[in-house]
Amino acid sequence: MKKYEFNKSELTEKAxxxxxxxxxxxxxxxxxxxxxxxxxxxxxxECGTIKDVNEFLEMFA
Structure with a gap:
C-alpha cells in the first residue's frame, strides 16, 4: 500500500x-x-473507489 496524493482534476471542487x-x-x-x-x-x-472518496470528503463540506 502506498500513500496517494490527489490533484484537483481527480476530485470534485468541494471534495x-x-x-x-x-x-x-x-x-x-x-x-x-x-x-x-x-x-x-x-x-x-477502506474507502473504495474515487467516487467513494469524493462522497466521503463532501460530507465535511
Missing amino acids: FAVYSNSSFTFWTDAAGTFYRSDNPNSEKV
Missing part, C-alpha cells in the same frame, strides 16, 4: 477543498482500492 484543508491521508493498494486515515500515522480504513 478537493476539504482534502486540501484536512489532515486526511489517502492510500491505494495494488488493485486501485482507496483507503483513508485521519493522519499519516493512524489506522487505514
Whole structure:
C-alpha cells in the first residue's frame, strides 16, 4: 500500500477543498482500492473507489 496524493482534476471542487484543508491521508493498494486515515500515522480504513472518496470528503463540506 502506498500513500496517494490527489490533484484537483481527480476530485470534485468541494471534495478537493476539504482534502486540501484536512489532515486526511489517502492510500491505494495494488488493485486501485482507496483507503483513508485521519493522519499519516493512524489506522487505514477502506474507502473504495474515487467516487467513494469524493462522497466521503463532501460530507465535511
